[in-house]
Amino acid sequence: MEYGKVLRFHRVKQGLTQNQLAEGIISSAYLSKIENDQTVPAIEVLELLYERLGLDFCESSYSHPSKEKLKEWYEAIVFKRREDAELLKEELLQQKETLANHQLYIFFELFRIRHLLLKNEVEKAYEAWENIRQHKDTFDDEMKFYYHLASGLVKYYRNEFNDAFQQLMEAKNYSSSLEIEDWEQSDLFYLLALSTSQANHLSASVFYTDQALEIFQTQYDLAKSADCHIIQGINYSRLRNYAKSLENYHLARKIAAQIGNNIQLTLVYINIGTLEARMGNHAVAIESYEKSIEYNDLSTSFRNSYLLTSIHSLVIEHYKKDDHEGCLKWVNYGEEKLKIYPSKPFQFHFEFYKKVINDDKDISNFLESDVIPFFEQKKEHIYIIRYSMFLADLLEKQRMYKKASSYLRLAIKLLNKHSQLGGILL
Incomplete structure (x- = not known):
């Protein structure tokens, strides 16, 4: 039994200093040695420390209760069985030892972070992560595994x-x-594939995606296999291997259609649209983005984002074709959807194209004062690049060469750093 870790965990959880816990029992220096497993104190000392923390020493001396229910909950979270995950969480909370026992509480909180992310409650997940960090010194290797995995997910969502x-x-x-x-x-490999793809470590992402895919295929997990093909489609698109990219997208499409997964079909068609747009095939891109809207049933918040992404992409493609009427049609459609699914980024996107088409004289100020600072704060590099280049062109036409040059430099700097931008992941 690791008494030191248990004492430190409950002391920190209760907001006590070492002096407050040790006072009248032992010195704070001796308590520090106990908490760091540098000494084994007498049973009488442990009993007094446990009593001050409101713990039952005898109960804590026995082996921890089974983690089976916690692992069952975690598995439901990983496989996105939302209803099962919610029911299991409530069942766990009704068990006294879940929050009172050091080991069970740590695992519960680490798994809860992922559950919150599954529900797209990113800030709550970050708060839970911040809270559990203070107990890092009490973690064993298994806890450290889940802690770093949860940390990776929190960082990814941010x-x-x-x-x-x-x-x-x-x-x-x-x-x-x-x-x-x-x-x-396979879940770990999959998460590594996602993070490396987004971090532009493309060869690593191809490797980890293949590793995850191999396991998913042996498990006959079609949904996760399709997810892997989507990631590989994005990776090969960024590597400019467009044939290999399309091959993976079409494999993902076939699997998603077979299992009736509309989320994946939505994503596949968005990404095919992005690839075709990159190759200059605007008509095919438009057709793909429209297909993505057909499969989007809007039952969750992230699907609302997919819908707005598709609409925004259609606005861009019609604008590229100089089809201003088509562009405005999708702008108006997007603004109607914003009344139901508010989004500041997409509000800026739609307003920008409306101003461009209507030749609004305020567009330079709009970009400089509102749009670019907003996306800089959000670290949305693709939009900083896009709007900075447009603004630089406008300023140059107004003979404001110095300011135009500064925005052009900003765009070029980000382009060199983030040349992989493009593609939407789960």
Whole structure:
């Protein structure tokens, strides 16, 4: 039994200093040694410390209750069985030891982070992650595995992709000394594939995607196999291997159609549209984006984002074709959808094209004061590049060469750093 870790965990959880816990029992220096497993104190000392923390020493001396229910919950989260995950969470919360026992509480909180991310409650997940970090010193290797995995996911959802990759690699390092199940191994490879793709480590992403895909195929997990083909489609698109990219997208499309997964079909057609647009095939791109809207049933918040992404892409493609009427049609459609699904980024996108087509004289100020600063704050590099280049062109026409040059430099700097931009992942 690791008494030191248990004491430190409950002391920190209750907001006590070492002086407050040790007062009248032992010195704070001796408590520090106990908490750091540098000494084994007398049973009488442990009993007094446990009593001050409101813990039952005898109960804590026995082995921890089974983690089976927690792992069952975690598996439901990983496989996105939302209803099962919610029911299991409530069942766990009704068990006293879930929150009172050091080990169970740590696992519960680490798994809860992923559950919150599954529900797209990113800020709540970040708060839970911030809270659990203070107990890092009490983690064993298994806890560290899940901690780094959860950290990687939190970083990924906050668009900190390099940090996400580093955290997931830490999880991978710990996994080698643990007996994790095949579904957890494939999940780890899949998350590594996602983070490396977004961080532009494309060869690594191709490798980890293949590793994940191999396991998913042996498990006959068609949905995850389709996810892997979508990632590979994006990877090969960024590597400019467009034939290989399309091959993967079409494999994903066939699987998604076979299992009736409309989310994946929506994503496949958005990404095919992005690829065709990159190759200058605007008519095919438009057809693909329209297909993506057909499959989007809008039952979750992230699907609302997919819908707005498709509409925005249609606006861009019609604008590229100098079809201003078609462009405005989709702008108006997008603004109607914003009344139901508000989004500041898409509000700016649609307003921008409306101003461009209507030759609004305020467009330079709009870009400089509102749009570019907003996307800089969000670290949305693709839009900083796009709008900076447009603004630079406008300023040059107005003979404001110095300011035009500054925005052009900004765009070129980001282009050199983020040349891989393009493609939407799950």
